Amino acid sequence: MVLETYGRSTGFCIDPIEKKPLNHFLPGTPVLSFGTAGCNLGCKFCQNWDISKSREVSRISEIAAASDIAHAALQWGCRSVAFTYNDPVIWAEYALDTAKACHEIGLRTVAVTAGYLTETSRQDFFSGMDAANIDLKAFTEDFYYKLTGAHLSAVLDTIRYAVHETDCWVELTNLIIPEANDDPDELKRMMGWILDEVGCDVPVHFTAFHPDFRMRDVPATSHETLAMAYDMARQAGLNFVYVGNVHDVPRQSTYCPSCQKRIIERDWHQLGIYDLQQDRCRNCGYRLPGLFDAAPGDWGRRRQPISIRPTQSPTHESMALQVTSPTRTGPNMNREIDNPIPSLQRNQLESIHRSACHLVEAAVHNQSLDVSQELGTLADLLVAGIFVTLKRGNTLRGCCGMLGRPTRLAGALADSATRTALHDPRMAPVTATELPHLTLSISILGSPRPIGMSGDDQMRMIEIGKHGLRIRNNNNAGLLLPIVAKERVWNARQFLDAVCTKAGLPPGSWRSEETTVELFDGIDHSAPFHVTSDVTSDRIERESPVVDATTLQQLNLWVQSNLDAMLSGATPMYYATDVDDMTVAGVALQISMDSNHPTGWMHLNVKEGIPMQSSLFQLTQAAASTLKQTNGEGQGRIALAILSRLIHHGMDTDFEVQEVQPNNRAMIAMDGKRWSITFNPSLSVNDLITTTLAAEHFRAGGTMIYSALCDSTATQLAISAGPSALTHAPVRPPAVAGSFYPAKDTDREHLVDQILGELKNSEKTPITSRPVNAAMVPHAGLQYSGRISADVWRRIELPQDILIISPKHTPHGIDWAVSPHEQWNLSESSTMQGNPELARQIAESVPGMEMDAVAHQREHGIEVQLPFLHRLAPASRITAIAMSGGTVAELRTAAQSLAKLMTGLATPPLVVISSDMNHFADDSENRRRDRLALDELAALNPLGLLETCEKENISMCGKIPAAFVLLMLQAMKIECHYEEIAYATSADVSGDRSRVVGYASLLF
Ligand code: SF4
Secondary structure (H helix, E strand, O other), rough: OOOOOOOOOOOEEEEEEHHHOOEOOOOOOOEEEEOOOOOOOOOOOOOHHHHHHOOOOOOOOOOOOOOHHHHHHHHOOOOOEEEEEEEHHHHHHHHHHHHHHHHHOEEEEEEEEEEOOHHHHHOOOOOOOOOOEEOOOOOHHHHHHHHHHHOHHHHHHHHHHHHHHHHOEEEEEEOOOOOOOOOOOHHHHHHHHHHHHHHOOOOOOEEEEEOOOOOOOOOOOOOOHHHHHHHHHHHOOOOEEEEEOOOOHHHHHHEEOOOOOEEEEEOOOOEEEEEEEEOOOOOOEEOOOOEEOOOOOOOOOOOOOEOOOOOHHHHHHHHHHHOOOOOOOHHHHHHHHOOOOOOOHHHHHHHHHHHHHHHHHHHHHHOOOOHHHHHHHHOOOOOEEEEEEEEEEEEEEEEEEEEEEEEEHHHHHHHHHHHHHHOOOOOOOHHHHHHHOOEEEEEEOOOEEEEOOOHHHHHHOOOOOEEEEEEOOEEEEEEEEEHHHHOOOHHHHHHHHHHHHOOOOOOOOHHHHOOOEEEEEEEEEEEEOOOHHHHHHOOOOOOOOOOOOHHHHHHHHHHHHHHHHHHHOOOOOOOOOOOOOOEEOOOEEEEEEEOOOEEEEEEOOOOOOOEHHHHHHHHHHHHHHHHHHHHOOOOOEEEEEEEEEEEEEEEEEEOOOOOOOOOEEEEEEEEOOOOOEOOOOOHHHHHHHHHHHHHOOOOOOOOEEEEEEEEOOOOOOEEEOOOOOOOOOEEEOOOOOOEEOOOOOHHHHHHHHHHHHHHOOOOOOOOEEEOOEEEEEEOOOHHHHHHHHHHHHHOOOOOOOEEEEEOOOOOOOOOOEEEEOEEEOOOOOOOEOOHHHHHHHHHHHOOOEEEEEEEHHOOOHHOOOOHHHHHHHHOOOEEEEEEEOHHHHHHHHHHHHHHHHHOOOOOOOOOEOOOOEEEEEEEEHHHHHHHHHHHHHHHOOOHHHHHHHHHHHOOOOOOOHHHHHHHHHOOOOOOOOOOEEEEEEOOOOOOOOOOOEEEEEEEO
């Protein structure tokens, strides 16, 4: 008897070992991690519920033999393989076979388990494991029974067994859930049991819960609770205690139990100081329990999803295992040999292109295809790299490939085409109906070689259109194909910067001596997708409903009765037993109360789909919660929709929707914060999309357009959601006191006086304050940019009202948010007045602006100005706008409206832009970029500023507020003069010139 899940996985990823979490087992090393589907527990807080609750084997899409997994781990430089994501005790046969294959080639194995297994199975299971992280989810039977469906005693037996009767290294994890298992008495009893039963050297991880699955109404664990558990455990006598899912270096580091020195420093999964010699404290020689190499690994905190291809034939065994990524380079790097780009005729490129189309088409139909025969002699051509790119119009639909050791073209093309079609981690899998609308490009690449120059001379070596680039620096690596630079019309500098950005490095780091820049040649061929004749008939056939009318009605009844149960306090039915569960792209629920606009909820996963029943259950919970708050009785009309066969049509500014049939497809728009869905068979496709986009204030140029086959109980459906504004919040408490400026009044005032005093002492001629039209100040911490800001503030005759316009650095709240606050607090005793009346006037008269306190809750761009204003003009009133995004047309319209409002005010406020300049280039490059942006500001050219920042990759965070204010001044027809008061970079304070931020203060 073989389990259906044997040899199949939900995906493979290389993680830091600290993520398991294991802190005493080969620190810093990468671990190849994978899981299957299902679980033997039913935790209501499961954070992997889409995997653990899946009833479908199809959810586990990757097939890999045990030996292929072990060899992939070895090739990627992993020291171990982890059985995780769902509990490996339910797929122990597959885990143990993989463990055997790992041990044969010297790899270790790790189990991440809830430890709920019987006495006899324990022995088998742990015989294959070198390390285990075992969940001790709580210390009451009540918790285990009610929230997991399991029993505590079996878990305690497993922990005892693993620690005392096996050689397996064991660490424990306790996920602390507010109000469920965070009672200090319970924690104390748990710690006592650990000490008594398994000893003080078993590491314990207290990790933070995030609302998930069926416990979305429970708040996340506070940092204070984690700290409390940590302190209790240390005081109780446990030697190795850690907190997880937060940043907390002191409580994530390891301390020597003998000399108390910090011997392994950690920030989340990233190692810092490492003071061990093998496994001994360098300070006192104490031997640390666990498994330690001579030196720690350097994998860092990154996660690297990978695909594993099965070994295909003995003759190609050494090259058939393709574990590749378009952006990261693996351990195959050291096997690269010089392989020039092959010389190919046009007809040969066309033949490869045609085969790539066949492979993509086969992939979207879940078929396998060998194109060796149709490629003929090209099949055995060795290529160093190949990428397949799919686009719809200008919208990327997938781009995957490999670059490394020379590989047979047929195999590399098959791997690249399949991954592009189905597994590009950035986007939804391609569907058959999209194929006729796509363009496919193939890029055939030569071996990478060092660029052979340093500094700016590197730019001379790059020929745009001919060369691709690969850049590496420590754990960061990025690659862009020659075709990308050609299409974007970049120059060499822009190309180098773009690859740095892709690698997660600051632009300009290609100049650093620590950065490796490599060139590779490439040829490409692009043409419309070649579709074979049976796709059209397949498309028509496949657009039949996924869920039939009877099933829809059963689901509707289930949702309605659950809603009634939730509203009345009765127990809902977790599953609709008469309906088969399945994975779908999304589900939507609409409730129409008699007099109101319909309210609705949607879950959509454009990449992997979601389990239908549990997702509908969650929507029902959300609906019940909303109805409870609004005193709804639940007697509104319910409509639900099951969404499948998602098609990505492009962005709001560039999309194609030819194949959409409004009679069975819904149109969906999403921009990260807002979504809307419209299903209306009576509309034309154009009206459908117009209605969908009009439902919310979507971000222009940043909104994805999808359609989905919509099986609905209603003839029409139109729901949407977006951030809702918090318009009433009298007091704005300090958010960055203690970090951007001293929290204590006396310390803050002392620092402000010190800065102002130093500026005064450096004056050659005395400065007197004067009225100005507008100003710009930086907004870093006072120790970095305070002097630059203060130099502007002290020159201005400050009026009663000050309007500060800052970029919105957080994702929260409305995009253009006006502060509704009556009062701004620096501390309990230091406050400043707001002007809610001016805020109201701005929100009412400026299109796109809304009163919203949420956007201001964590925003530092305004708050960091207050210490100076509190000192220089304590009676002034603060109004603030936090801005994120916006098109030129929207900025212009808003600026004209604000100009009109300002002109009509008897005493208009001083308008102040809060902005830093470029971020994180080296000092000289940062200064060069800043000067380009400052030249545009000096020319009072708002559009030039935006264009220059875009073209030169200048990360001036306040470019939108700055352009907005310049447009407003133009609309007010005020004659302005630019005056640059001060400029500096963070290096002027820190001395570190390798990575700086620019600061400028200006008067207009
Ligand atoms: S044991 Fe883990 S994977 Fe299984 S249901 Fe509980 S939390 Fe989810």
